[in-house]
Amino acid sequence: MAAVSIFYDLADHIAIGLGAILTPANLFYCFLGVLLGQLVGALPGIGVLVAISLLFPFTFHLEPTSALIMLAGIYYGTAYGGSTASILLNVPGQASSAVTCLDGYPMARQGRAGVALFMTTVASFVGASVGILLMMLFSPTIAQNALRFGPWEYFSLMLLGLIAASTMASGAPAKGIAMVILGIVLGLVGIDVNSGVGRFTFDYLPLYDGISLASIVMGLFGVPEVIATIRDVKKESFVTRSISYRSMVPTRDDMSRSWAPMLRGTAIGSFFGALPGAGALVSSFMAYALEKKVARDPSRFGKGAIEGIIAPEAANNAADQTAFIPTMTLGIPGSATMAIVLGVLIIHGVTPGPKLVVDHPDLFWGLVMSFWIGNVILVILNIPLIGMWVKVLSIPYHYLYPVILVFVCTGAFFVENSSFDVVQVLVFAAIGYFMRILGLSAAPLILGFILGPMMEEHLRRALLLSRGDFWLFLERPISATTLALSLAVLIWAFAAYFRSSRAAPKMPAVETES
């Protein structure tokens, strides 16, 4: 009976939402938003935050619903576009697409760029759809449960993430751990929130806010690829230079490998997205780590495993949608981007919060329905575009790569209008190139860079609140469960390590880092 009434209500809400969005103007803003998002996402460098803050002043003059529909479109549109450059060029369009490079680019090198782009589009759509459904059905419940995550829970969760992800690198585990630690150290640069004291800033103002995430991702992932390709430009070429629609069609094997990672990635993304302190970036790394953990043959990862692109893309799209739940129903922004979305609401005199759905049903349901329409538009935009994107690969390198470098540098500059951020790209590009020569993987470094400072902040806050008492980590049920899980993952990893070293004592680890 209750279930029937839920669906009855839902039909009502869908009608309200469609009524709000199905005006030519709102459809136009929805289309404009996702198109811009897709473009901004695909261009390496320029991120969603920059795009949204640039368009923020235009929204003053729009209806609040239209303004929100457009900004939201840019936001989730970038998640679609972000994987394109990762797969084709090994240059992440977005920080949250950095993991997609790990297996997407090898797929492109095997001539399977079309399949990779097609399947990430499908995964993105599935992830986003589930995220939207959750938002439609359970927003208040999810929001209230998100509030049960205090600093203790966040810390335990980050710890679990870091442990799970320490296996992300291919090659020797010690190298992966070294990269995680280097990432944490780099993440510590800047003013410490807990003491107000600068660390590793050398009294240089631009370092007070720490190292720019966009610069480190572009520097470590994108530019070394460019350098390496220029070095090898004579001897190597892609397996397929031209692509037919047929080659986009995934094989039966691709399909059967994809559905489970898609669902797991969606689950992880939905969960992290709804937490105000986590977000899409963390979820895509977690989704990748989980796939590698559950895979029957983890050695396939890093060499073009389709699971390695499906899960993170499903995750970051799901997270982008569920991130609206705390923003809209609690008025709590989970990220800088969501803070701007809140700003738009407030400037138009709309108060986000539990009453938003009641006071402005047309706005809330209109936005939700615009998510569906936007996602469908993105799929329709993306599938024919795949053929065009793949043609990018047939552009001679000596034209393509200077253009990429220009995009990377302008993108880094525009995050804070700061030329120092461009210098950072250059520094990390040099470091990234040496890491590449030494066979060190950049993904664990990025994860350490993001999670390390977050863990520190939450640990110190937790201890401040409990006046130095560690027991609270075990007394709070969610935190205790997560810590137990971390321990289990650790034991599992050790067990697997000993089993494999006993089973194959003579086999040296073969490194096939490209």
Add this chain to the structure above:
Amino acid sequence: MKKQLANTFAAMATVAIGALASFGAQAQEWPERAITVVVPFAAGGGADPVARTVAEGIQEAFGQPVVVDFRPGANGTIGANIVAQAEPDGYTLLITSPAPLVNVKFGQKLPYDPDGDLVSITQIADAPYLLTASGKFPANTLQELVDYAKAHPGEVNAGVSGLGGLSHLSTVILQEATGTKLTPIPYDGVGERIADLMAGTIDISTGIGASGFQAGIQDGSIKPLVVMGDTRVPELPDTPTVIEAGYPNAISSGWYMLSAPQDFPPELVKKLNEAVVAYLNRADIKDKFIKFGNMVKTSTPEEAEALIQRETTVLKDLVDRGVFTVQ
């Protein structure tokens, strides 16, 4: 050697001509090209709509395009430094919150002197801090909070955004005025601080305006205790001010200021002050500012300067007495 000397002369001559030219330009008619307003915070933040509105006002008054340039970083000091080092030719202005102006950094060197390197033109707006408590916290008024905190010294957890920042300062000012001892809990972003306040993980928190807390206030998970200013805010007509609550020293506000580089020509200060004050006091602009979460409050350049002086003195005193400390 000779060549070097010649070069030096050439350089000096260029500088002299440049200075003359800019002087001449000023003497003629300012402004004859676009004006840049530097905002030392990220686009899309709280300062964004305030700065853009003032920029429109300047543009309207003087008929030249006004460009808003966002230069975030290091809590506003990077952008403020750009203006502090800029030519005082009237083409580079600063719109900022108190952060880079009322600034006593703990052991950190600032490349500019907030006291002398910037000239105030007018205050733009006033946004008093709001003191809120978690819905789960027993106190419902400031007096109840004071009584509770006195009975449980050091046990009340006050969420602040970063130690040594202005929201920490507002909490310290509250402590001083009420004679209580609170424990500051630093947060990086505003999102988690509000979430923890709603969940009751922290007990109280201060923030500029009601905007961030509005959702929680609506459903009762956050209680507004008191406005830390001299007038009530439009969004919360039932919440008393600290003066009404009997603690007039607990005033703490995040305002916005229009400033310029040092040695700014006094006639330009006067021109800009008059134009911006007139623009901001229009009824439609005042309404706009309420939507942004603050109230228009203009001043003479002298009043603006005095405001900064007053707050810097309070801050220095708190730091010197070891009350406002980061360790």
